[in-house]
Amino acid sequence: MNSALGFAFSVLGLSASVFGALGGVYALVRRTPHLLTTIRQWAGLVIIAAVGCFVVMEVALFQRDYTVKFVQLVGSDATPPLFNFAALWSALEGSIILWTFILAGYVGAYLWKFRKQITDPLHGWTLVVLLTICAFFFALMVGPSNPFTEVAVPANFVGQGPNPLLQNHVLVAFHPPMLYLGFVGFSVPFAFAIAALITGRVGEGWLVETRRWTVAAWAFLTLGIVLGAWWSYEVLGWGGYWAWDPVENASLLPWLTGTAYLHSVMVQERRGMLRVWNLSLLCSTFALTILGTFLSRSGVVDSVHAFSEGGVGPWMLAFFAVVSAVSVGLIAWRGDRLRSPGAIDSPLSREASFLANNVIFGALAFVVLLGTVFPLLAEAYDDTRLTIGRPYFDSMARPIAFVMLFLMAAAPVLPWRKASGELLSERLFWPAVIGVGSMFVAIVLGARGFYPMLTFGLGGFAAGAALRQVALATRRQGWRGFVGRTNGGMIVHLGVVLLAVGVASSEAYKTDRTATLLPGQSMEVAGHTFTYDSFAGDETSARIKIWANVRIDGDEVYTPAQTRYTQRGMIVPTPSVKPGFTEDLFLVLDDAPRNGDVTAPIRLRVVVRPMITWLWAGGALMGFGSLLAIFPGRRRRGTEPVSAAVTTAAERDPVPA
Amino acid sequence: MSDATTTAKSSKRSLSAQLGLWIALAVAAVSMLSIATFDDRGPETTEERIQRLSDSFACPECDGQSVSESNAAVAATIRALIRDRVAEGMSDTEIRDELIRGYSSDVLLNPPSEGISALVWILPVVFVVFGVGGWIAAVRRTGGGTRTATDDDRQLVADALDGGHDTPDGGRDDAS
Numbered sequence: 001m002n003s004a005l006g007f008a009f010s011v012l013g014l015s016a017s018v019f020g021a022l023g024g025v026y027a028l029v030r031r032t033p034h035l036l037t038t039i040r041q042w043a044g045l046v047i048i049a050a051v052g053c054f055v056v057m058e059v060a061l062f063q064r065d066y067t068v069k070f071v072q073l074v075g076s077d078a079t080p081p082l083f084n085f086a087a088l089w090s091a092l093e094g095s096i097i098l099w100t101f102i103l104a105g106y107v108g109a110y111l112w113k114f115r116k117q118i119t120d121p122l123h124g125w126t127l128v129v130l131l132t133i134c135a136f137f138f139a140l141m142v143g144p145s146n147p148f149t150e151v152a153v154p155a156n157f158v159g160q161g162p163n164p165l166l167q168n169h170v171l172v173a174f175h176p177p178m179l180y181l182g183f184v185g186f187s188v189p190f191a192f193a194i195a196a197l198i199t200g201r202v203g204e205g206w207l208v209e210t211r212r213w214t215v216a217a218w219a220f221l222t223l224g225i226v227l228g229a230w231w232s233y234e235v236l237g238w239g240g241y242w243a244w245d246p247v248e249n250a251s252l253l254p255w256l257t258g259t260a261y262l263h264s265v266m267v268q269e270r271r272g273m274l275r276v277w278n279l280s281l282l283c284s285t286f287a288l289t290i291l292g293t294f295l296s297r298s299g300v301v302d303s304v305h306a307f308s309e310g311g312v313g314p315w316m317l318a319f320f321a322v323v324s325a326v327s328v329g330l331i332a333w334r335g336d337r338l339r340s341p342g343a344i345d346s347p348l349s350r351e352a353s354f355l356a357n358n359v360i361f362g363a364l365a366f367v368v369l370l371g372t373v374f375p376l377l378a379e380a381y382d383d384t385r386l387t388i389g390r391p392y393f394d395s396m397a398r399p400i401a402f403v404m405l406f407l408m409a410a411a412p413v414l415p416w417r418k419a420s421g422e423l424l425s426e427r428l429f430w431p432a433v434i435g436v437g438s439m440f441v442a443i444v445l446g447a448r449g450f451y452p453m454l455t456f457g458l459g460g461f462a463a464g465a466a467l468r469q470v471a472l473a474t475r476r477q478g479w480r481g482f483v484g485r486t487n488g489g490m491i492v493h494l495g496v497v498l499l500a501v502g503v504a505s506s507e508a509y510k511t512d513r514t515a516t517l518l519p520g521q522s523m524e525v526a527g528h529t530f531t532y533d534s535f536a537g538d539e540t541s542a543r544i545k546i547w548a549n550v551r552i553d554g555d556e557v558y559t560p561a562q563t564r565y566t567q568r569g570m571i572v573p574t575p576s577v578k579p580g581f582t583e584d585l586f587l588v589l590d591d592a593p594r595n596g597d598v599t600a601p602i603r604l605r606v607v608v609r610p611m612i613t614w615l616w617a618g619g620a621l622m623g624f625g626s627l628l629a630i631f632p633g634r635r636r637r638g639t640e641p642v643s644a645a646v647t648t649a650a651e652r653d654p655v656p657a
Numbered sequence: 658m659s660d661a662t663t664t665a666k667s668s669k670r671s672l673s674a675q676l677g678l679w680i681a682l683a684v685a686a687v688s689m690l691s692i693a694t695f696d697d698r699g700p701e702t703t704e705e706r707i708q709r710l711s712d713s714f715a716c717p718e719c720d721g722q723s724v725s726e727s728n729a730a731v732a733a734t735i736r737a738l739i740r741d742r743v744a745e746g747m748s749d750t751e752i753r754d755e756l757i758r759g760y761s762s763d764v765l766l767n768p769p770s771e772g773i774s775a776l777v778w779i780l781p782v783v784f785v786v787f788g789v790g791g792w793i794a795a796v797r798r799t800g801g802g803t804r805t806a807t808d809d810d811r812q813l814v815a816d817a818l819d820g821g822h823d824t825p826d827g828g829r830d831d832a833s
Binding site: 237238239240243344346347349352355356359360362363366367370371374375378381382384385386387388389390391392395396422425426429432433435436439440442443447448449450452453454457512573590 | 672675678679682685686689690692693694696708712713715722723725726727728761762763764765766767768769772773774776777780781784785788789791792793795796797
């Protein structure tokens with residue numbers, strides 16, 4: 001029943017998106033606006049189909065309907081409701097359902113926002129592109145990764161449940177949907193960009209329309225990545241939060257190009273420059289979300305989150321190739337309309353600094369992409385087996401991060417066009433004092449080491465520049481100055497500074513010790529005493545959990561645990577963390593007596609990481625800043641003396657496509 | 658931002674006084690960086706060396722995790738081997754070579770700088786050189802300096818003097 005219904009919804013979705021897209025193209029080419037409005041009905045059907053697939057799969061999971069292939073794969077009688085709900089995205093086929101569901105949600109939001117302008121060819125083409133993307137994902141669900149396939153149920157089947165790592169922490173319910181909201185969210189600005197290229201309306205109009213969509217997608221992606229790092233820290237028990245794992249890199253790549261785009265787009269809005277560049281950045285951001293999905297979901301790279309099924313790999317790669325070819329082709333075709341009317345006047349200007357930002361984000365994206373795919377290429381080329389891991393990425397990303405922090409300090413104070421040395425000296429003075437002041441405080445508190453100190457200094461400098469902007473905006477306009485893009489952006493910058501300081505201190509000043517302890521014995525790490533009190537256990541049908549009661553500084557008891565999931569026979573350590581503003585104490589039970597012998601020794605690993613909570617706080621602040629940036633800012637009167645973008649002849653006399 | 662207040666402030670402080678303040682800040686920054694660098698914990702202890710070595714080798718069975726992070730049996734074996742070899746007084750290169758012989762070249766988390774993997778180190782440098790070159794070319798391109806006002810510009814000014822209109826979006830608020 002569920003199986004047939006789910007498949008019916010997939011087929012409905014596929015046909016509705018194909019017919020909608022084809023009908024839209026026909027109506028647009030023939031210029032028949034009344035025909036174009038039917039695209040709304042097709043899109044409505046696509047939304048119904050996507051919601052249908054999602055609901056049917058959740059119902060099947062909750063009914064433990066093991067005749068559905070996917071439920072047999074990730075469902076189990078014993079999984080608690082929250083993790084059963086989240087089991088939908090714990091394997092490949094289900095995550096495609098989630099992707100399609102979110103994409104349909106964006107289509108719905110889009111239809112609602114632009115419901116009055118649907119006959120405008122720009123919006124028509126945007127919907128055509130969005131429906132084409134929907135068609136691709138429904139095709140995956142109908143073809144190579146059909147989650148609804150009906151299978152026979154073995155006798156006494158109770159199911160394995162999702163991967164134990166994915167039923168161990170509540171963050172599993174938030175990190176993947178957040179990340180997908182970000183990934184999929186870039187489809188809307190991408191579709192707009194393609195529509196602008198097709199219609200030839202490549203001016204600044206579509207940029208202004210998509211601004212908030214892009215910021216929202218970026219914010220979701222940021223939160224998704226930070227939540228992923230937090231989950232990794234709280235669950236995986238290796239004591240870190242970012243491993244430069246291929247799947248982490250795949251999520252970082254579109255974030256980097258998206259961040260570059262959010263900055264350089266302001267140059268185009270203001271000065272009409274960098275059109276080809278911005279379109280390329282936006283198209284690459286979307287293409288990289290597809291490439292990332294290919295890398296992580298096709299089994300070509302080894303990673304803790306790679307799903308092993310390989311069926312969709314070639315499809316994803318083909319879709320990536322089509323997206324890239326179409327983008328490049330259209331940009332080349334519209335090349336004559338994309339010529340910039342302006343030029344950058346001075347290296348000391350807002351636009352030059354945004355361009356520098358793009359170079360540096362591009363460099364980091366290049367390094368991350370290279371490090372991720374190079375082992376594959378090398379192996380294909382001459383069977384060289386090599387690993388590119390953390391030390392490589394760390395040593396490459398570090399200098400780039402310092403340049404980013406420096407630009408975050410200098411760029412926000414730069415005016416458009418050009419700046420004088422005097423102006424810079426005046427505006428950068430207090431930020432520089434804050435930067436030097438932070439280093440002084442760090443030295444007094446006993447911090448040492450070149451890299452952390454440079455981070456504190458540049459971080460203080462950047463925070464000073466951001467605070468200066470916030471202070472000016474609010475002094476002039478009161479609370480109203482606090483919302484809007486400029487100020488929201490500065491709050492995001494403050495979040496980045498917190499994050500950078502958190503990364504630098506938690507890496508440089510981390511202490512990591514492992515000891516074997518008998519009951520009653522203690523270990524000393526970084527000025528704290530950890531006493532192993534006693535040992536306990538608890539058993540349910542799904543899992544056996546054992547834990548050690550460890551007393552920290554003779555006071556509170558923490559319980560690092562190990563959980564053995566009976567169905568999959570997998571042992572998962574559950575760290576116990578004592579978080580704090582200045583330092584986190586992270587306990588992992590490395591080894592425990594198997595036979596329940598309470599007098600046997602345990603092996604306990606303790607990692608002390610200073611200021612790691614600053615990282616999570618920084619992520620939250622980045623999300624908050626994005627929210628402020630999405631909120632409509634102060635309305636600038638069109639008459640205020642800013643330099644308007646110079647329009648080209650092509651835009652003044654638009655040629656209908 | 659209002660340029661009037663900025664100029665008012667800068668006139669209060671003379672140029673040479675400003676220069677002096679900046680030099681003082683630079684000296685303070687450099688000296689604190691030097692304190693941080695040279696007053697560090699001193700030479701690397703054996704424990705730190707073992708940690709650094711364990712961080713630089715991949716656990717052969719666990720998808721790119723380092724042997725220091727991994728809980729797998731083979732990671733524990735390699736950690737113990739590193740500890741033994743350090744105690745025997747072997748150099749970093751000797752330990753590295755022994756591990757490559759014992760496992761394979763992909764036990765190194767940092768790709769070697771010879772052979773095909775040298776590209777991983779060279780290409781980013783090439784990218785940055787081209788990027789910076791492109792940036793310099795873009796900011797030095799002339800042509801923006803002496804543009805004359807077009808009719809559109811004049812119209813804009815005329816509209817402004819008439820009392821003006823709101824921008825349709827209202828979102829161009831990236832003022833500074």
